[in-house]
Amino acid sequence: xxxxxxxxxxxxxxxxxxxxxxxxxxxxxxxxxxxxxxxxxxxxxxxxxxxxxxxxxxxxxxxxxxxxxxxxxxxxxxxxxxxxxxxxxxxxxxxxxxxxxxxxxxxxxxxxxxxxxxxxxxxxxxxxxxxxxxxxxxxxxxxxxxxxxxxxxxxxxxxxxxxxxxxxxxxxxxxxxxxxxxxxxxxxxxxxxxxxxxxxxxxxxxxxxxxxxxxxxxxxxxxxxxxxxxxxxxxxxxxxxxxxxxxxxxxxxxxxxxxxxxxxxxxxxxxxxxxxxxxxxxxxxxxx
Numbered sequence: 001x002x003x004x005x006x007x008x009x010x011x012x013x014x015x016x017x018x019x020x021x022x023x024x025x026x027x028x029x030x031x032x033x034x035x036x037x038x039x040x041x042x043x044x045x046x047x048x049x050x051x052x053x054x055x056x057x058x059x060x061x062x063x064x065x066x067x068x069x070x071x072x073x074x075x076x077x078x079x080x081x082x083x084x085x086x087x088x089x090x091x092x093x094x095x096x097x098x099x100x101x102x103x104x105x106x107x108x109x110x111x112x113x114x115x116x117x118x119x120x121x122x123x124x125x126x127x128x129x130x131x132x133x134x135x136x137x138x139x140x141x142x143x144x145x146x147x148x149x150x151x152x153x154x155x156x157x158x159x160x161x162x163x164x165x166x167x168x169x170x171x172x173x174x175x176x177x178x179x180x181x182x183x184x185x186x187x188x189x190x191x192x193x194x195x196x197x198x199x200x201x202x203x204x205x206x207x208x209x210x211x212x213x214x215x216x217x218x219x220x221x222x223x224x225x226x227x228x229x230x231x232x233x234x235x236x237x238x239x240x241x242x243x244x245x246x247x248x249x250x251x252x253x254x255x256x257x258x259x260x261x262x263x264x265x266x267x268x269x270x271x272x273x274x275x276x277x278x279x280x281x282x283x284x285x286x287x288x
Contacts, residue, residue, distance in 0.1 A: 011098045014047030014060060021057045022047070025081050032205050038062075040182050041079060041286060044175050048098060050091065058086050059095050063103070064287040066170040073170045074273060075103055077110040078286025080119075096123045100267065107269035111239070111262045111285035120265050128271055129264035131285070132248055135207060135237040136256040138229040147223035152186040152198065159195045160188065167214050169274025175283065184208065185231045189220045199224040200283070201232065210238040213281035218246045221280045225251070238281045247280060 014022065016039065023033040041047070045064035052058045061080040067073035077099060082092045100108070100123060111131060112120050152160065157177065165171050179186055183200035190196060197215035201208045210228055215221035221244070229236060236256060240248050241264075252258070262285060266272060282288050 009050050009053075009058060011048055011050055011095060014042060014049045014062075016042055018042070018047065018049060018057070018060075022049075022060055022079070025057045025060055025083060026079075028083060029081055031081075034204065036182075036203060037284060037286065038079070040178065044178055045076075045287065048095060048102075050095070052083065052086075056083070058083055059091050061095055061099065062286060063099055063108075064175065065106075066168070066172050066175075066288075068171050072103075072106045074107050074109065074269075074288075076286075076288035077108055078284070078288075080110075080116065092119050093122060096120070100124070103268075105268065108267040109269075109272060109288055110265050111282075111288075112265050113260070113262055117263055117265070123267075125265040125267045127263040128266045129276075130242050130261055131239045131264055131282075132242050132261050133237065133239050133259040133285075134248065134251050134256040135259050136235055138225070138236045138251075139255040140226060140229060141254070145223060145226070147196075147220050148190045149187055149223050149227040150190075152180075152188045154180075156188050156195070156198075160198050163195055163198065164212070164214060167275050167278045169272065175287065179283075185228055187224060187227050189215065189224055191216075196220050197224055197278075199228060199281075201228040201236075203234075204237060206234060207237040208232045208234045209284065210236055211281045212279075212283040213238065213240075214278055215280055216278060218244065218250075221247050222250060239285050240281050241276060241279065243276065244280050 022038045023035045027033050041062040047062045049060040050058040059082040065072040065075045183202045186200045188198045197220040199213045
């Protein structure tokens with residue numbers, strides 16, 4: 001009996017039982033295994049994959065939907081991977097077309113590397129912005145803090161949800177309510193009792209990823225990053241919208257260096273909803 005072509009193999013939904021195979025696929029492509037992130041994404045979103053008859057996965061991706069219950073207003077695509085031995089066989093395009101078909105008229109967004117961008121353009125995505133990844137050992141500034149920051153508590157969650165919905169432009173309740181378990185640290189910024197920003201830091205092998213980072217202004221964003229940096233001895237890593245040039249310059253002055261620049265792409269919408277001026281960094285480029 002002949003072995004079926006990967007191009008003919010069915011696409012199925014992934015579950016947490018597929019976590020080891022997803023991590024193996026990441027590692028095989030030179031990415032981190034990222035089991036912590038894979039677990040979060042497979043729980044908060046919808047994973048799609050193609051099984052390899054020889055074992056493991058031929059390809060995988062995750063789609064994270066946003067919006068009120070029963071109505072998806074926006075979805076983020078991430079972790080799009082094809083096993084090296086199955087490259088250049090149209091599998092990535094087939095997987096993306098499956099996602100587009102499943103999404104229907106729902107607007108989609110993703111972050112694309114230079115290598116991945118041609119695939120997304122072929123299926124109709126357009127670049128609408130970019131984000132710069134910076135990483136390194138953060139050097140604290142001296143002097144008194146000008147913005148009040150503190151660790152978030154359970155009582156802060158309703159206010160965080162309201163602020164996030166306003167800034168992001170879509171309801172992210174299933175994702176945001178998982179942040180206390182996903183992050184190592186979650187903090188808020190206040191001004192006379194008003195919540196003006198929040199941020200999280202979560203483990204990514206040998207770094208702490210800062211995201212999401214939502215703030216009233218650049219000074220508030222700086223204060224949140226500084227607060228999180230005092231809670232870890234690991235290097236920081238974050239993905240900053242390049243329109244926030246002042247924050248990027250400050251992070252580089254504080255010891256972080258540029259790692260890469262990724263295109264922010266969209267399908268079915270000319271721009272993302274919400275208020276980009278207060279949206280400094282995503283939770284992760286895999287989920288927006």
